[in-house]
Amino acid sequence: MSTVLTKKQMTEEDIKLQYITPAIISKWDVRKITMETQVTDGKINLKGNFVFREKPKRADYILYMNANNPIAVIEAKDNKHSISHGLQQAMTYAQMLDLPFAYSSNGDGFAEHDFLTGKERVIGLDEFPSESELIERFKQESGMTSAQEAIIQQPYYSSQNTYPPRYYQRIAINRTVDAIARGQKRLLLVMATGTGKTYTAFQIVYRMLQSGMKRKILYLADRNILVDQSIQQDFAPLEKVIHKINVAKDDKNTITSHEVYFSLYQQLVGDDDKEHFSELFTPDFFDLIIVDECHRGSAKEESRWRKILEYFSSATQIGMTATPKETKYISNLSYFHDPVYSYSLKEGIEDGFLAPFRVINVMTDIGDGWRPRKGQRDISGNEIEDRIYTNSDYDYNIIIEDRIQQVALEITRYLKATDRMAKTIVFCATEDAAERMRQALVNLNADMVRKNPDYVVRITGSDDYGKKKLDYFISVASPYPVIATTSKLLSTGADCKMTKLIVLDEMIGSMTEFKQIIGRGTRLREKEGKTHFVVMDFRNVTRLFADPDWDGPIEINENFIPKKEITYGEGSDLTNVIKEPKVSYGNPKPIIDRDGCKVQIIHKTVSVYDTNGKLLRQESIVDYTKENIIGEYASLDNFIRQWSQEEKKEKIKEMLLERGIDLETMKKEQNMVDVDDFDFICHVAFDKKPLTRKERANNVKKRDFLSKYSGIARDVLEALLDKYMNTGIYEIEKTEILKLDPFLKLGKPAKIAGYFGGKSGYMQAVKELEKAIYTEEAV
Structure with a gap:
């Protein structure tokens, strides 16, 4: 007969089973309770060259008003702790999950923290608030209106092919929907690249349509690929009510029959500034407008976005962006106001939803400056202007062929050492530079190009062949192209889920652009083998991490900053506007071949950044x-x-x-x-x-170590030495090796050990073999 445990002897699981769970389910519908709910995926850590996941965060209990809306979290502890011991942990989870109530319990009672009133209390085990009581408290304390109450009941879209919203997506959707119900007209959502902005927008649109609160919705973007991706992927469940605007073909009499409209702002305002939107729609036609990637212009008074938004000013307008500020001078905050919700790159990496990254900073011997010899001429025989050229000039004002070759060689070396099929984007200074880089990479990877000519492709705005390959490059299922050389085309928007290597060989024009480029790699695809990504920087632009607006304060280890800083020109303010390199037009750029300028890689450092963008270490x-x-x-x-x-x-x-x-x-x-x-x-x-393993094995043979043994015993040791030469020392230490060929032919393990006088004799012989392998003369 088993001993009955006292309450103090019980584990946390026992306390939950016998005390906390019965107290909750006596007051709540069991269908509105989840236990051990996984909230995050667990941060992925880069430790040296080893990658591992931390444990995900889990909440002991979450209570729900309905499928959309959790209302309380409960943290359980065993009875050795006080009732309120877990309350601060519960409060941390409640704040993270945007919940109004947090509880903790040790099986004796409950401690409650009410975020709406700021008050705390301790109540008995049988006094836990009932479902109706807690929901009513929430409605009263938050001052909920009937419109808010109606929309809160509206479910998300769900199907077998649609994943339920992650916690931060749920918060973004609920806060947006709630703000619209309260009558807010201008809203801003800030969500890091790769965290599902379009999916979040879809769920907001779905809830608005289902509730009848909004009937005509316009989704604005500035790139065709963004519109097409959204329609085909996240918005697919609404395909019957979607229309993609085409001003050349659309009839203003029939266009009004749809519910969700997608458009490029360039379609609605032509290059000639013609306002096509007013030809097709009345100012009050749309109830809701969503502006994707709104940092790219909507905040500027003169922008085409602003014209559209002002024309449809009666509509509720939501701006969505990964980067809340363009510069301190031009801010979308002034138009859309403060974000209703922000979820940063830092939080995404911390929660394990986004890929962490390391930076390889590669310096060439001409990075700090190169000056032509007196009277030196380029390959066309023209004299090169005598001045000091730096990273801001290469490919912009002067072409150093060997520099391009060395960059391509370093990229190739890295891929050969890791994974030659790793999707790679090389950001080049110009479209011409992207073509030169493509050619250099083709020649250095001819073996891969022979297998498939699309191993390296230039994908730029003017390259029709490359643009046709863009869908294949961003596809998870399509292995080719592997390497895309580009100028600006892939810096934003294109959903490159499998990008494992981002190469920076251009000067970055703004902090926003820098963050957008980094965003190309942040998507996780663990099943397909992508757990993190690498940024390879040839222009020292990753020092832009040293910006307070990156995602929090930055700490850089001073010992690792290169002594000579590479600058972008006079008056450059890194925390605000980074000036584009000055490019000379008119005369053709001088091209310098290897005889005119030989380039070497002189220094490489590897930096690992933590979730605050802080430099953990910078080292090889x-x-x-x-x-x-x-x-x-x-x-x-x-x-x-x-x-x-x-x-x-x-x-x-x-x-x-x-x-x-x-x-x-x-x-x-x-x-x-x-x-x-x-x-x-x-x-x-x-x-x-x-020494190689082969050299060590030969040294053993030269010293005639094996002559001490004869017959089968010698055959066994010779076979072990061969195994060492091919696979290493660890295999021959395992007795299981005797169950494999060629040992199987010599008999069962026990029989083989018998040739050495038994198991201990065999183990001793293996020890002596190891000693012979590592004797000092062989070192």
Whole structure:
């Protein structure tokens, strides 16, 4: 018979089962309670070259008014804690989930925090508020109107193919819908790229149409791809009521029969400033207008967006953006007012919904400046203007062929060391530079281009072939193109879900553009193998992270800033406007071949940013590894001694893996896969010349170690030495290896051990073999 536990002996799960859950379900419909609800996906961490996910955040209990609207969160603790011990944790979750009530319990009673009144109280276990009581309190304390009450009951769109909104999307939808119900006319939603702005807009539109609150809706964007993506993907359930405006074909008498209209603002206001919108629609036609990516102009008084918005001024207008400010001089906040909700890149990475990233900063020996020799001529025989050229000039005012070659070579090296099929966007200075980069990458990756000529494609505004390939590039299902060279076309909007490498080889014109470019990589696709992305910077533009508006205050380790800063020209204010490089027009740009200017990569650093945009560290992975190995072993002698003494060498590999050091990946990156981990560690941390496994195996044979054994025993050790040469030391330490070929041919494991006098004799022989492999003469 089992012993009955006292309340103090019970686990948290026991307390929930026997006390907290019964107290709640006696007052609430069980269908309006969820337990162990996952709120976030768990942050993805980049530790050295090792990637892992933290545990997701889960709420013990969430109570709901209806499917759309959670109202309270409850945090449970065991009875060793006080009733209110978990209240602050519950309050953190409630604030995150935008809930009015937070509770904690240890099974003796409940502690309550009411966010609407700011008051707290402790109540008995049987005094937990009923469903109707808590909902009524919420309505009264929040001053809810009948219009708000009606819309709050309106469900989201759901189907087998539509995922339920994430917590932040739910908040964005609910706050927007609620603000519209309260009569607010101008609203701003700020959501980082990759967090589902269009999906959020769809759910808002669906709720508005279903409730009858809005009947005619206009969705405005400035790129065809944004409109088409939205119609085909997130807005697909509304396809029967959608119309894409085409001013050349639309008849003003029949166009009014639809409910949701999509348009490019360029369609509604022509290049000649002709106001086509007034020809097709009356000023009061639309009830709701959604402006996608509204940072790209709607705030400027003279913009075409503003003309449209002012004409339809009676409509409710929602601005959606990933970047709330263009500059301190031009702000969409002045038009749409403060955001009803913001969800930043920082929060997206922290919650595990967006991909984290590392930055590889690559410096060339001409980055700080190159000056032509006296009277030096370009490849056309024209004299080159005598001045100092910097990163702001290359490809804009002068073309250094070897610089393009070295950038392409570095990109190719990186892809060869990691994944040659990783979707890559190379941002170039001009369309011409994008073509030169495409050619250089084609020639350096001829083996891949032979398999598929679309391995590298230029995708720019004037390149019709490339533009036709854009849909394939952004498709998760289509492997080609792999590398897209571009100028501006892919910097915003294009939904490149599988982008793993972003290469910056252009000067960035504004903080907004910089954030938009980074946004090309933030989408996560774990099932397809994308957990993070890399930014490779050849123009030192990633120092723009050092901007207070990035996503919070930035801390940069001063030791790692290059001594000579590369500037963008006089009067440049990095926190506000970054000036575009001055480009000379008229004369053809001088082109300098390799004989005229040979370029070298002189420095590379790897930076890992945390969720605040703060620089965690800036280092080469090799330096990070070296630091950790020396920190653990102090000296080469000590490492050799510990390696020799370690029964299972794999423990050392696992210890390093825990610190974010993946030896296999590092060896691949440095073309050293045939080197033993022992040698690789000695090489990286202690500058020892490495030997390959083959060289070590041959050294064992030269010293005639195997002559001590004869017959089958010798055959076994020879086979083990061959296995070591091909796969490494870890395999031969495992007794399971005897169940594989060629050992199987020699008999079962017990029989093989018998040739060494039993299992302990076999283990001793393996130890002696290892000792022979790592004897000092072979190091």
